[in-house]
Amino acid sequence: MTDTERKGAVLPVAKEPGDTVLDFLRMAMTKEAADAVILPMKVPSGDSYAWILMNDISLLDDAVPIVPTMPVQGAKALRSLTRKGPGNLKVIAVMRPCEIRAAMELSKLGQVHSENLILATYDCPGAVQLQKYVDDPAGGDERFSGMLKKGNPDDSAKSVCHYCENFSIFDSDIHFGYLGLSEKEVLLVPGSGKGTEFLEELGLDLKKDLSSWEKGIEEIRADRVKTRKNSFEETEIQLRDIDGLLSVFANCIGCHNCQSACPICYCRLCYFDSETAEQDPDALITAAEKRGGISLPVDRIMFHTGRMAHMSLSCVSCGQCSDACPVSIPVADVFSYVADQTQNTFEYIAGLNDGDPLPLRQFRKAELPGVHELVKDADAEVPSHE
């Protein structure tokens, strides 16, 4: 489906976009179009949110679908629910675009089964940094409501949000659009066949022309693209050489929080946490002797470059790694910068176009002669049956 063909429905506007989303979900639940929903709710201490799977419609009153911060990346919630299969429940999950994109990547890896899920997204103005939110929830709420009004993140938001290009419409099943509109309205846009079918079954009239909203979104996107260019240039200077890389990660303590918070890092047991990665103690002494001394625990930079090699093709730049870092390393800025390049190499955008296989999991015929060339270049023996 191309953007020009896209049509949507106009929802009766409640007070805030989030209330409109809740009204829609109440309607879907009442009509038994869904068995349950996944939404954020405040935790008992009131300073953060948790993903709640609920089928009790009265709980929707306390849910916050358009949530100021991102404590747990939504894809992780979807993985915990559907890792072993799609199940029998029809569930609507409302999440940020980067959360659904991460879920799409996990689904390609067989760790999310989305068959019975309706994945819903919304225009995301950015997310307040988790620690900032926890330290001052009321302030965080206020900042976020300002961001929703402006359509752009402020300085309380994660750095990656400032240059996120994929903050709005893409191929999620359904999308709630409201940013960049002159009138106060919420549009409901189907992004997949499944989404269209779902909305039609609910009796929604999908005839609304979306061009003025799309134009508004493009204007916001243009700003983000500009910021993105500047930010990547800064990161490039920071990472100019090995000393730059060492300096960015100098304070890393090796806690691996970035990896645990990452929705993409898909290994059951990270290589760097495994026995294989545990160095022979004598080899460590030998390594230390070469340079007179080494930093402990070892391989802290190797961990980051290893993680980059492993997951940057699927990185959705959600910024969870930076939020989880106890020593404020700008992990997400570095990974986002690297991901942009690796994904460009394969003309791949993580989480978009559900149909595209993961670049490293498919081999194109055209790529294979290249392998042959590499072997020849290396002056090695070429199999004679060629």
Next chain:
Amino acid sequence: MLMRRYHLMSSITIDTSASRKIKELLKFLLESGKIDAAVTMRKIPENNSYDLALITNASNLDEAVPVVPVMTVNAGQVLSSISTSGKKMAVVLKPCELRAFVELVKREQGSFENLLTISHTCGGVFPLELVEKGQIEELLPKYEKNVSKGEVPANTRDTCRACEHFIPMNADITVSVAGECESGKGCMMYFNTEKAEKFTEGFAGERSEQKFDPSVLQKTLDARLAEKEKLFSSTKKDGPGLDGLLDLFGKCVGCHGCSNVCPICYCLLCDFESANFDYNLPYFEEHLSRRGALRLPPDTIFFHLGRLTHMSFSCVGCGMCSDVCPVGIPVAAVFKKTGEKTAAIFDYVPGRDVEESIPVMVYKEEELSDIG
């Protein structure tokens, strides 16, 4: 009680800072070939940061800061993987790092055989947040003044302020830093084992038999115990039980950073990260129909309870867990408080003595009569 096999052999008076004296000792040990490597904290001036380093060349000791109120990683955890080398090593550890390592050695995850352990009376460490902000240098003068007066330095980790085990329990070599300088005796270096005597033979300094007198640190101990009381009553919050736990751990994001940096958490693959906790859909469906709602991913409180059951009686209260928590949960305070209670049941003090068995790994005969 604390030094059954560790008793004073000899001591020297330190005429310079404790950190510098330990550095001199490490230099002596490396240059004389008595050790192959030293493990100590180090300053990285160009990045205004600190790290733990494995140093084999004496000239690389220039940037070493053996006594510094910074813990980037619990050294006991790191030693676990390098101590089994056949090489001889001198390691400078904070008292809780040494205690953590003792707990790991009991679990056969490390060995003292080739180690010369050096520890010091400890004033506590600053949270990593302050290290990352580059504030250590400006905080140090006040910290040192506090320590020398037996006061509890401000801005240090909450479990450090509440730590009563700031005198190393069983190091080969102990250096007194806290308190004693003020009493007019000057800092001392104590050699507590034959190993220490053997390694330091020929090391400069006039030996005496002056003993370490813990009573000079009574003021520090009293202040710490008062802080502990304060800390433990603050973690009560909204009362005990599930509501209290939800209030404390409800905002946990499940990153398991607390378990990753815990020197005691000894499992290679945590049960909570294993396939045991991948549920089939019917599990969720059943919970949903019974309760109307459930949290995703599940088992937030369960993880912390499981970890408490697993390691709390070996918890040394180092505070690494609180430092890495991205949402500021006072993990260390809760674990230290619970740990002290569980350990007390068995009259156990983690890290007190490597020969002391881990309570749940040993069965006393009288306990068996209860079975059946």
